[in-house]
Amino acid sequence: MPAISGDDYLRRIDQLKTEVWYNGQKISGPISQHPAFRGAMKSQAELYDIQLKDNYKELMTYPSPTTGDRIGTSYLQPITKYDLFKRGKMIRTWAKKHGGMMGRSPDYMNTIVMAFAASASFLKGKTNCFPERLVKFYEEAREKDLSFTHTFINPQVNRSEYYVEDSKDPIAARIVDETDEGVIIKGARLLATQGGMTDEILVFSAGGIFEDDNAYFFSIPSNARGLKFICRESFQKGDSTFNYPLSSRFEEMDSIVVFDHVLIPWERVFSYKNIEVGNHFQRSSAFLPFNLHQVIHRQIVKLEFALGVAEEIIQSIKIAGYENVQSKMADVIVGLESMKGLLTKAEANAKTDEFGLMRPEVAPLQAASSAFPTIYPRVIEIIQLLGASGLISIPTEADFNSELRCDLNQYLQSATLDAEARVKLFRLAWDLTMSPFGTRQTQYERFFFGNPYKLASELYFGYDKQGAREFVQLFMDEI
Amino acid sequence: MPAISGDDYLRRIDQLKTEVWYNGQKISGPISQHPAFRGAMKSQAELYDIQLKDNYKELMTYPSPTTGDRIGTSYLQPITKYDLFKRGKMIRTWAKKHGGMMGRSPDYMNTIVMAFAASASFLKGKTNCFPERLVKFYEEAREKDLSFTHTFINPQVNRSEYYVEDSKDPIAARIVDETDEGVIIKGARLLATQGGMTDEILVFSAGGIFEDDNAYFFSIPSNARGLKFICRESFQKGDSTFNYPLSSRFEEMDSIVVFDHVLIPWERVFSYKNIEVGNHFQRSSAFLPFNLHQVIHRQIVKLEFALGVAEEIIQSIKIAGYENVQSKMADVIVGLESMKGLLTKAEANAKTDEFGLMRPEVAPLQAASSAFPTIYPRVIEIIQLLGASGLISIPTEADFNSELRCDLNQYLQSATLDAEARVKLFRLAWDLTMSPFGTRQTQYERFFFGNPYKLASELYFGYDKQGAREFVQLFMDEI
Amino acid sequence: MPAISGDDYLRRIDQLKTEVWYNGQKISGPISQHPAFRGAMKSQAELYDIQLKDNYKELMTYPSPTTGDRIGTSYLQPITKYDLFKRGKMIRTWAKKHGGMMGRSPDYMNTIVMAFAASASFLKGKTNCFPERLVKFYEEAREKDLSFTHTFINPQVNRSEYYVEDSKDPIAARIVDETDEGVIIKGARLLATQGGMTDEILVFSAGGIFEDDNAYFFSIPSNARGLKFICRESFQKGDSTFNYPLSSRFEEMDSIVVFDHVLIPWERVFSYKNIEVGNHFQRSSAFLPFNLHQVIHRQIVKLEFALGVAEEIIQSIKIAGYENVQSKMADVIVGLESMKGLLTKAEANAKTDEFGLMRPEVAPLQAASSAFPTIYPRVIEIIQLLGASGLISIPTEADFNSELRCDLNQYLQSATLDAEARVKLFRLAWDLTMSPFGTRQTQYERFFFGNPYKLASELYFGYDKQGAREFVQLFMDEI
């Protein structure tokens, strides 16, 4: 099956009967009907539907190099600048649909699978590495339009610098055995966003490995035996889109993934027990530039959304005349334009890389990924400051449907909106900035690429400072 | 009845059968049993109980000047520094009980009633002012240990600078008639925190009045005919104190107050249709210093609580060794010590004022009230930055009570805590910083004293800069 | 004479014998020899010399459309993207020479003259406007490679919002008479950077005009009768390039310009007494995009220079390993890359405007101009924080040339540099950040485009927010 529809997606996931635990109970019925999942799964299904719409098909799919069938653009390995721009437009199209709220819309993981497969040659000839399996798996995923979750965070037992786990039973997932059929994994990993609502889970080491048991790279179906997803509390607090315009629709669950002696069949093992690969594949592959490219596109859409919300609030209560409001909005605009500028630079300076991909320039993307964890929370804070007490006194849909309606109409009208429209707007702003969904979004963007200090360190050490140093040295020599 | 017990409080409020609307429905049973109120009312009852405990009685009460019965210290008009310190200790004692989370614990409003009454002489001889009624009412409140909500925010229709309401029907509450029995009020006011769970509602103008219909100062029972409280969504999302250690207990409701031709009997009208008094009484009375004194004491306890939470997180995952962690904690400590320093200065420089009260110095209290809306959100952000992804992957009480317990114990343990204690801690941090309860707390502290730009303006214009100017002028003259 | 050499420049300026006052005295000899001017004039001469160098000629000049002679690229009216990029490269080439320190290198004003002339059609048919004179003057300036100062700041008597000057004698320069020969100007203007070291002074109103006497647009030779330049204190504190690597070479003077009944001959009057033009020409013409385009290019070179200085310091004393150092440098890099990204976006989205020019997109350039006044001072502060006490204990060239040399060599060596090289580096950092030259640079960049609050206001009101609003509105409609 090539590029799938929403229904295809929902049916396939429901059939998996993945082991997902919510609030102390194993989910038994179709997961797409469960309150903690139904909003996000419905929204994800709508994304898939767009792929098949006549006016989007050209953009959102491309002909399979093997079958000629239309397959998802998120799987496209870009060779030309045109390909790269097409990918960008595809990402923004989906992001527009969810306001940038679904950090793990399918293009996120599909991009990663695409980039890893394109970099398979890096694995060639390395011990315990199987590049051809990776390529084959990519092709399968692409042709079936598989969806993925992934996870690369180890349990947060002890975050001091030189901590090495010494518990007898694994805490962080590791290889505990190796058989004819494959490798056996035991232990846990954190923060599998969308865990349970995807076909597959992709797992790879993200550096900082000291023992070969912790080095692996594989993908397995979500319903693999021994695999368990433990959800956090759901931040979907109701189905009313009036009350919860975002959280009722885009609440992607995060879960802890427990591997209880899960067998990874050999054809799904792309690398194992190779510390060097575990530590370096992510950095040496095309992962970083394309992952960043996808994320930055989405984050820009999200900022545009936030700008729109802020401006709607300003217009509704007529505060554009205040110096401090203008100044705050200038900050928002500078943030948005800077992100756009960095992306434009990255695409303008894209070059063909060693894997034959049209790779965007990494430095501006890294700068963007280092700036966004500051820009986004600041924009969220600005919306809170603009909305002020108006973000607290917000009644619900049920209030408007009761005999209170007259009172509300009179007392909650704003300069330009009637009470209902105004409350709807402020509830949107609240859901974006103050609901548990909203605060998770902020926290998520803050740590999207990991610890900010680590990001800063990587940006600093990775950045080419030689030109600037020579500039100064020559300048001084001329004196 | 002098200083009351928790049961007294609950019984009295339930008997009022105040008209409170929640989510489109009028609350019918005892309000103290309603999910949106029971947590906060139980906690408030516990505060009252402390008054009567043997080891607290001396501190939390004092003998009534009229009856000799022990009455609540929050009603004490301080004449000496000892009185002032006693008040401070009483405030902290209650605040310790709720971690500073109940912005409207009874001492808040009792302090205001006490300060207004002490300033009654300001009203003497002024048109439409009745100082003796105010004093009498204070005595009644004090002797009966009445509880209050209040509200001084007008509906946020249009916040541009020179907006004057011109709707035919009042939006902001105003006097629409005057009869033998009293004045008639129609219109709304916003953000009555604890609205519906107090004996009385105190209403006064807070400046910026251009028409005499908007000038009034009165108190009426919460169940006055025509009075209606419309609640916002409750942020109490469950009764489990494991899951919601703060919001299950301290969620004070905010409500819109609608006056539908409410009669204010003359004996409860302290002033009306006197624009000058409406604009100036709050500033000219002892309101500001004592209100600030109560609030700053509570905010300091809250900061101490936040410091404790931050430090517990640091210890649990062993991150004290990081430069950035130390630097963030230094910010927290500087914030806390500065708040304490400002309060110490205010108390150290307290002087007897024109009303005979021992009044703390206002400048440092104003500085504190201007600083806290920046300090508190920053501390909250620091806790989020320290907790990182650990604030997202947090399972619930039900998970621990299920067969998942073993997995959780293994995978969520931290360096110093077992999984359950660690999750409990992180859920506390989440409830403080990221739950809808937590974000409302942050927003509440940010705007506690109103718009930050207005606060800055008042601080600047009110501050005595003459000494500094003369210092510079003399300095230059000497040259 | 087409594109001139440095000698041409120096000779021409010296011949003018412009009336320039320094420290209470009229400068009498050749101005290019005066201590307050010689450093900057020498550096400016070197810029002109580059125009004529074989390997730069192609870039730095182009054939005159009238004579075919090579004339300066800064006068080029860009019709194609190639032209625009050529202009950018020309700007950076000059800026590299002065490290971005000369805010008024000739390309700055030449760009303005070019942009105004290209927009002459805006003046067509308007009262008291003479577009053809403006075009003719541009051609003359271009062919003679004239240099300019300008000034558009009125004396800072009273900066409150609604101040209108009411003194009998003009303070802000205005038209006091009109004769057969031209208009007569009396009054002052501030901050003519490079005043006295250019051929001409260009004067135009910059908006905010209420009276037609204040509306004018003209250019006159610096030595016009009645024209006087009053210098501030010079920040060139010595000729030693070791001690003052920047201030000895790039100290552009700022001066107050006094017009004592200066006659502006009609052929040099481009517009007068037309309030509408005085208020709108700058904004409606091509001034803004091309002015910003020049400035942002220069500011980026300056940031690269600052990055180089910071990195040299880090390497010299081995502090790259500190988390806070990496984090500070990440800020610098994010600032630099953002500026570059904004410029890339502006050039990538350039379009032919109503005057036939290839105009860069304004929004990202405005965002850059709004961001730089924050970015630059922060980078300067970072250099100070990195250099720490090392920026205070810095001996002079004379110390190294004395018997102290041995001591200095021993005690001031750094991890990677000998004492002399290290002191040279730290003196450069000091001159960039802490000398009076350096602080003026910071203040200059902070206010380059005027009051930051005004900039923010213009950015906010000018920015197209409609797309973002519709995004949100559609999003809510779909719910």
Added chain:
Amino acid sequence: MPAISGDDYLRRIDQLKTEVWYNGQKISGPISQHPAFRGAMKSQAELYDIQLKDNYKELMTYPSPTTGDRIGTSYLQPITKYDLFKRGKMIRTWAKKHGGMMGRSPDYMNTIVMAFAASASFLKGKTNCFPERLVKFYEEAREKDLSFTHTFINPQVNRSEYYVEDSKDPIAARIVDETDEGVIIKGARLLATQGGMTDEILVFSAGGIFEDDNAYFFSIPSNARGLKFICRESFQKGDSTFNYPLSSRFEEMDSIVVFDHVLIPWERVFSYKNIEVGNHFQRSSAFLPFNLHQVIHRQIVKLEFALGVAEEIIQSIKIAGYENVQSKMADVIVGLESMKGLLTKAEANAKTDEFGLMRPEVAPLQAASSAFPTIYPRVIEIIQLLGASGLISIPTEADFNSELRCDLNQYLQSATLDAEARVKLFRLAWDLTMSPFGTRQTQYERFFFGNPYKLASELYFGYDKQGAREFVQLFMDEI
């Protein structure tokens, strides 16, 4: 000689003929006449004169416990709160005289000598320690009113974390020999502020010592044989107090101190080659609280001065009406009041320590010392932002004394000041914030107590967080 006069001071220093090098030359005449020193020495002399003035004598001196003569209050070992307040008032009295600009006014070092001597018992019985010599020396200093410089910064060769100097010839000063007469020191130390203009130089290790050669504590006369002071460039750029109201009077020189086999006679050696003492005496003694107490008092006076300058600017150009101006000034006021509050708290909570001194509480003083390096630069930046371009266009005294006077009077008047008074004010603001003197002041305050990250670390680890942790633990236990 007890408390000395200004003349006494000048005469004594001139007589020493200390070896001071300035700009490659050894200073030969009386140092009090040298341009690099005369301003500060004259100002310091004026401080001494205050001691003897009738109306200040009581405050600025106290009767010697040994002779009964009046000696300087800065030497007073405070036993009571009264003593402590007296010390505070003495510090502020001197600071008022120099606007807080003289970081090393005599009270600074006298306080240190006083505190060390009071802590002599810490040295009792420790190897190579001579507490009685320290006490005796303190008494001598006190009775003669000796002045001091000191230095505890090692040359900044390599600031990476684990650097240990391995050069054969000492770079950082260390003990190279030990004879009958005393110990011999060779090497250098940095940043002896006032080096060359004091009677003595006090030298002690400030922690971080790994080798016993680097552990020492002694004092010697400035003119000791082999001792050499190498000055930085002077920031006194002229004697005109109109042009340079601060730098012409308060420019304290910083110098590199070179020990070329300097003999420290035994009676002046208080401790040597005791690593533990070298690392811990400073922290374990009364140094920290009293040092902080002196500095914070001075810094508060400096902030008041800056507040005065800011307010004078605001009044002179009428900008108090702007929201952003009010907001900036609120920041200044919050900073000032917080510093005052912290000091008040420290004094209010003072307790008798193990040495019998009335010791102020350290935590708030540390918080103040951690906050000021952020507060002060921000206040300086605010003055720059308020002054804007007005801080650039400032003519000199000579301009006003020339025929330009009329022009200046007309064009540089402000709303409330004539041109001369206004320029005088803006020159003061420039000297405070943008002159090389001003930037050195900012840098000096930023690093007064050392690296901000180290300060933060000490504050964090030293702060008593136990109370806050228990608060949270109990709170959770109660749930």
